[in-house]
Amino acid sequence: MNDKWDTIIWDMDGTTLNTLDDLTVSMNYTLEMFNLAPHTVDEYRRVFGNGVRYAFEHIVPEGIEAELIDKMLPVYKEHYDEHCLDRTGPYDGIVDIMRELSCRGYKQAIVSNKIDSAVQELHERFFAGVVDVAIGERDGVKRKPAPDMVYEALKELGSTAAASVYIGDSEVDLATAKNAGLPSISVLWGFRDKGFLLEQGAVRFAESPTDIIELICSQSSVNS
Known part of the structure; x- marks a missing residue:
């Protein structure tokens, strides 16, 4: 070899x-659009790296159904696409x-x-x-x-x-x-x-x- x-x-x-600040802003924007509590940068730091669905699955409260995350993903994508250069x-x-x-x-x-x-x-x-x-x-x-x-x-x-x-x-x-x-x-x-x-x-x-x-x-x- x-x-x-x-x-x-x-x-x-x-x-x-x-990218941590821009990721955090877009994640929190999405959570707030669905009446869920925002999280801190340090909380997000631990879940980023495995894709956005994984991040949502590990940051939302237990009991949130997969169908709701399905609805959250396009909201996140639209916001992040527009703001991915704000602080990155x-x-x-x-x-x-x-x-x-x-x-x-x-x-x-x-x-x-x-x-x-x-x-x-x-x-x-x-x-x-x-x-x-x-x-x-x-x-x-x-x-x-x-x-x-x-x-x-x-x-x-x-x-x-x-x-x-x-x-x-x-x-x-x-x-x-x-x-x-x-x-x-x-x-x-x-x-x-x-x-x-x-x-x-x-x-x-x-x-x-x-x-x-x-x-x-x-x-x-x-x-x-």
Whole structure:
């Protein structure tokens, strides 16, 4: 098996973009539209990463029927699509690192359980010309931690799992990387802390974006 990396698969929320405030506002807007109590940023931090339905299922009071969540999802989608850029931005140093990796010849993609329309808008706003492919939750592609999004990204990039590494901030990302057969790097500026990630089996950590450069280039097949 090739242990050299030339391709990077990035998570979005909590890894490349700090989306927490905009996600919280749209979630609370939706809850209030259905006469449900809002929640705090810290409460949401623990449930984001596995798709919006999962977030609603784990934040609404017990006993809420699935049919009500079905009605909430389009309300959330419409609000978030309109407001996903209000407070969201890249983590400090991330775009510079991505640009440097691109200049060094690495292929890059973003895969996210976020609604695909928002993923495309955010990709275009912050990462166009740097990250080649962006894939969000869409019909016909199973969301993470299934490996399907990763496989689709690798296909579009013309890359292989053997030459790729996955970078994320959550247990969902660790499971996604494992299911896709990729090694992973866990960032420590996102939605989960190091203790939790260690419990989930994380072995490589980046405390800052510059750590990513060091970890990746130590395994690089680019220009070698």
